[in-house]
Amino acid sequence: MKNIQFDHVGKSYGPTEVVKGLHFDIKEGERLILLGPSGCGKSTTLRMIAGLEDITAGNLYMDGKRVNDIPSGLRNVAMVFQNYALYPHMTVRQNILYALKVQKMSKAEMDRRLNNALEMLHLKEYENRLPKDLSGGQRQRVALARAVVKNADYFLLDEPLSNLDAQLRLSARKELIKIHEMYRQTMVYVTHDQVEAMTFGDRVALLHEGRLQMIDTPENVYHRPANLFTAKFIGSPPMNLINVNIQDSNAYIGGQAISLDLMWLKQLSKSKGDKVILGIRPEHLAITNTPGDHSLGGVVKYVENYGPSYGVSIDMEGNEIVVMSEEKQWSPDEKVYVKFPMKHLHIFDEETTNSIGYPEQLDREEDTTLKMNTIGVG
């Protein structure tokens, strides 16, 4: 099994621990995205898999074998770096063949792999050029070709598309998906771009300050965030998060209350004390001019144009709430009402910041127990 297992893996530089207790598996053949803000430890984690960085705590297994002390060259990995790392004095062809020559492969096999890669990545006509005579996108494709020809079991990519403009990034991403579907290597892909992560990953592992926050499918990371960090990081504009007091079956936001006539929230108020954070995505809220059930009043602060819709920023009892609206009609200082649909509410524990309830269980009325998010926290 060409899988990768992190067993409480950590990395310290002197006294500074930059990766902390990573404990999860990457499955054979999957596209796993390491996502997180700058400095969270993504590259360090990838470099530990590649064997370019010592592991200072825990064990790392690849294909069932502990690799902590196995040098990079024996791990059967191909890596693509953000800055491409092409040899400037070598042509495209020489750059691509370099790794294979080191492996002492037969000429016929080298030519076969080279031609496949040149064709697949549309590089045939640039074969004899030096890197300085290529565009950023073309250089990036050469870096990919150089990794592809190695036919490695593990394909490790560190922000490989970040130097490309938006359009090129889109086509390069499609290319990468094609390559991956053809070879199905175990792929680990570092990015800080959530759109890239959501569109490209089979699963996403979100890191923050060296710790795993959640590892799951893009869909679950978006719809069932395991904690406040995940809820805030994924989604643009981000999820609204509001401190509320729960009393009986009402959630109080300042002086206003919405009735939470749901069995699981009643249970929550009994078992969890009364202070929680309520989360709801901007696209799940609706604005009206008139009060109604599950609606709270607020005042429009400003409206931002997001292209297909408008982000309306509303002051609600000192909380700033963003609501996506198809209409531009809302103007600053206008009094409005915001409807909170019960089926889209998330509840987070104020103290631990972990999710203690998310919307899906509302569809199953017979299930009155709280669904807990237990994945990958800590």
Ligand SMILES: Nc1ncnc2c1ncn2[C@@H]1O[C@H](COP(=O)(O)OP(=O)(O)OP(=O)(O)O)[C@@H](O)[C@H]1O
């Ligand atoms: N050689 C080093 N010595 C000391 N600290 C280091 C060293 N290399 C990295 N770090 C620190 O480790 C932390 C994690 O770095 P890393 O490059 O893994 O983050 P990242 O998530 O990939 O960030 P980015 O998206 O900005 O590349 C950072 O705080 C960084 O400053």
